[in-house]
Every structure is written in C-alpha cells, then in structure tokens.
Amino acid sequence: MIKDNLNEVRASLKDGVCLVAVSKYHPVEAVEAAYAEGQRIFGESREQELRVKYDTLPKDIQWHFIGHLQTNKVKYIAPYITMIEAVDSLKLMKEIEKQAEKCNRVIDILLELHLAQEETKSGMTLDECRAMLKEGEWKNMSHVRICGIMMMASNTDDEEKIKKEFLAANDFYNEIKAQYFANDKAFAVKSYGMSHDYLLAQECGSNHVRVGSRIFSE
Numbered sequence: 235m236i237k238d239n240l241n242e243v244r245a246s247l248k249d250g251v252c253l254v255a256v257s258k259y260h261p262v263e264a265v266e267a268a269y270a271e272g273q274r275i276f277g278e279s280r281e282q283e284l285r286v287k288y289d290t291l292p293k294d295i296q297w298h299f300i301g302h303l304q305t306n307k308v309k310y311i312a313p314y315i316t317m318i319e320a321v322d323s324l325k326l327m328k329e330i331e332k333q334a335e336k337c338n339r340v341i342d343i344l345l346e347l348h349l350a351q352e353e354t355k356s357g358m359t360l361d362e363c364r365a366m367l368k369e370g371e372w373k374n375m376s377h378v379r380i381c382g383i384m385m386m387a388s389n390t391d392d393e394e395k396i397k398k399e400f401l402a403a404n405d406f407y408n409e410i411k412a413q414y415f416a417n418d419k420a421f422a423v424k425s426y427g428m429s430h431d432y433l434l435a436q437e438c439g440s441n442h443v444r445v446g447s448r449i450f451s452e
C-alpha cells in the first residue's frame with residue numbers, strides 16, 4: 235500500500251531530510267493516495283506526463299522536474315514548476331532564465347553532477363561545473379536561483395563504491411558553497427539517494443532524497 239510504504243520511508247528519514255516522492259510512470263490515483271497522507275512534493279521526469287498531473291491534481295503540490303530536460307520543453311513547465319533538479323548545462327540554465335523571466339518568476343534549480351562511472355549517467359563533470367561557475371554568466375541570471383546539487387550514484391550493489399560517490403558529492407558541495415554561495419541561504423540542497431540507496435545517501439550527507447518505486451510499487 236502506498237500509504238504504508240510512504241509512512242515507512244518517512245519514518246526512516248532523519249530530521250531535515252526532504253522527501254521528493256517520485257511519481258513518474260505512476261497514475262494520478264497514486265499521487266492522490268500519497269497526497270492524502272500529506273505528501274506535497276512530487277518528482278516527475280517527462281514534461282507531458284507532468285502536464286497531465288499538474289492539470290488534474292491539487293495546486294498546492296510542489297512539482298520537481300528530476301529528469302533530463304530538453305531546452306525546447308522548458309517553456310511548458312516554466313509557469314508552474316517548483317524546482318528543476320537536473321540542470322546539466324549553461325545552455326539549459328539560460329533557457330530557464332529566459333522562460334522564467336517571461337513568466338515573471340524565479341525558478342529554483344539544482345546543478346546535476348556526473349559522479350557515477352557509467353557512461354549513461356547525465357550531468358556535468360566536476361570540472362565542467364567548476365568551469366561553468368567560474369565563467370560567471372550565471373551571476374547575471376535573476377530568474378534562476380541555484381539551490382544546490384543533484385546526482386545519481388552508480389547502479390551497483392557495491393555499497394563502498396556508492397558511498398564514495400556520495401562523499402565526493404558532499405566534498406564538491408562544500409567546495410562550491412565556500413567559493414560561490416557562502417552567504418547564500420538558498421544554496422542548501424544536496425539531492426541524492428533513490429529507493430535502493432537513500433538510507434546510505436542520508437548517512438553521507440544528503441538532505442533531499444528522491445524515492446519512487448519504494449513508495450509507489452506494490
């Protein structure tokens with residue numbers, strides 16, 4: 235049951251860890267079941283699926299876009315999205331700035347990092363991210379608010395390896411926090427941990443976990 239799963243996940247989280255209930259591929263009724271238990275933050279990874287849910291479901295839901303976002307889709311979600319978690323290029327950030335300005339909004343984003351070893355994982359390498367921050371164009375974007383980092387660990391049973399990746403993310407967060415966001419209270423999010431590794435992630439410093447199948451699959 236979604237209700238029981240959700241409450242078990244919640245009970246296992248430390249104070250201050252934000253739970254994003256990842257409802258992608260699950261029907262509107264599944265979101266409603268979690269909503270009835272008080273869950274308000276949901277994650278989706280496809281624009282059209284999100285649009286249907288946004289239109290149908292209560293407007294106090296905070297939607298996080300957690301998947302790879304194509305620049306040509308930004309305009310569709312800009313009017314209502316709460317956070318775009320997987321920002322992996324300056325180009326995408328510029329498009330979010332442009333569309334957010336049109337809607338007269340400031341959109342919260344996370345910088346997506348590539349720390350896993352698989353080729354398939356998206357995100358910026360640490361050096362790409364450093365170069366992007368150093369270059370500085372982001373400082374002129376008044377409709378984008380960088381709130382932290384997001385990453386996915388390698389898809390493996392090797393806990394030591396996953397742990398290393400989470401700790402590397404933590405180190406990188408501390409590095410850029412000190413260098414660019416030391417006085418910025420909004421820069422506070424470390425988004426890592428999914429169904430199979432969120433407990434380890436929170437032990438390694440995550441304060442924002444994205445949990446899907448553990449809640450929504452029977």
Ligand SMILES: *Cc1c(COP(=O)(O)O)cnc(C)c1O
Pocket residue numbers: 256258279300301386427428429430444445446447448
């Ligand atoms: C699907 C997805 C999740 C949730 O994965 P589960 O294993 O179902 O918990 C988290 N983050 C991202 C980026 C995803 O695409």
